[in-house]
Amino acid sequence: MPIIHHRAPLKCLVAVRGHPFDRTAFDAMFQAMDGITATMVDQPAAARLMNPEGMRGFDALVLYDMPGLDFEAPENAPLYLEPDEALKSGFRALLEQGTGVVALHHALAGWPTWGEYHEWLGGQFHYHPGTSRGQRVTDSGYCHDVTHSIDVVADHPVTAGLPASFTLTDELYLGQVYGDSVTPLLRSSATFTRDHFWSAENAVRGEMYSREGWDHPPGSNLVGWTKQALGSRLVYLQPGDGPSAYDSPDYRRLVENAIRWVA
Structure with a gap:
């Protein structure tokens, strides 16, 4: 009688909050x-697990959190x-030992200092004007409910099974993308210029949907990438x-592929 080997499920720790x-x-995805x-763990408890000991028994770390901001x-x-x-x-040790990381959406704003x-993430979203790679930058831009098409620009395990182009309605960012240090996977059809986004700093000051006094240079249309972070994918x-994103079969496939590839 043939022996059927059931592969153990991949276990990922999902940091949220x-x-x-x-x-x-989000959990349904x-x-x-x-x-x-x-396993979803809220910050700040999640941070206590982001080290080799805390992640023992997990195959990958998913970041859907935004720590370091009050x-x-x-x-x-x-x-x-x-x-x-x-x-x-602890986080550096985790990357040095090769634990894979999938960072999603607002994770790009976490730990701003x-x-x-x-x-390691490949970019940053800024709530206030600040510095990025030693250069002064203005606060980042956001825009909700943008319907845009996303083009797959790399033949890669993370994009396997996706159509050449798919449509999402989602929030977009105009921020810092370190394009010289990443491998591009996805590009958006949206226009990444000041006139299509709102100032993050104005929003946190109570002026939602304002670009008054805000001037941001044109940004990258890159919306998905991979990179080597020390020993980790x-x-x-x-x-x-x-x-609207979580329920998209294309987005679900992307996230699932990403978890499998980094693990």
């Missing part, structure tokens, strides 16, 4: 993935918070704001 999201719809189990601060919210040394050394973190996917 810091940005509002539809938890039920992972529940639909065959052979993958996802939106309740009485002035200049969000206040930028420093990651502690234990997190920084930790430059190395953003080098890392994938960043800019889409993923809400159920």
Whole structure:
């Protein structure tokens, strides 16, 4: 009688919190993935697991979190918070040992003062004017509910089974993309210029949908990439704001492929 080998499911730790999201719809996306189990852990508890010991038994880390920002601060919210040394050394050790990472959407805004973190991710979303790779930059832009087509620009395991182009309605960012250090996977048909986005700093000051006094240079249309982060494979996917993305079979395939590839 033949022996049937059942592969153990891939286990991923999914770090969440810091940005509002539809938890039920987000979780449903992972529940639909065959052979993958996802354990959702809220920040700040998730940060305590982002080291080789804490991730023992997990095959991959998914970042859907936005730590290091205090939106309740009485002035200049969000206040930028420093990651502690234990997190920084633990996260570096995790990458050095080759634990794969999939970062989604607003993860690009997390830990705003930790430059190395953003080098590993491949870019940064800024809530306030600041620095990026030693250069002064203005705050980033956002725009909700943009219907755009996404072109697959690489034949890669992360894009396997996807059509050459697919459509999503989602939030887009106009921020910093370190295009020289990433392998492009996905490009958007949207126009990444100031006139199509709103200022993040104006929004946190209570002026939603404003670009008053804000001038951002044209940005990259790259919305998905891979890169080597020390010893680890890392994938960043800019889409993923809400159920319109989570429920898309193309987005689900992307996230699932990404988890399998980094693991």
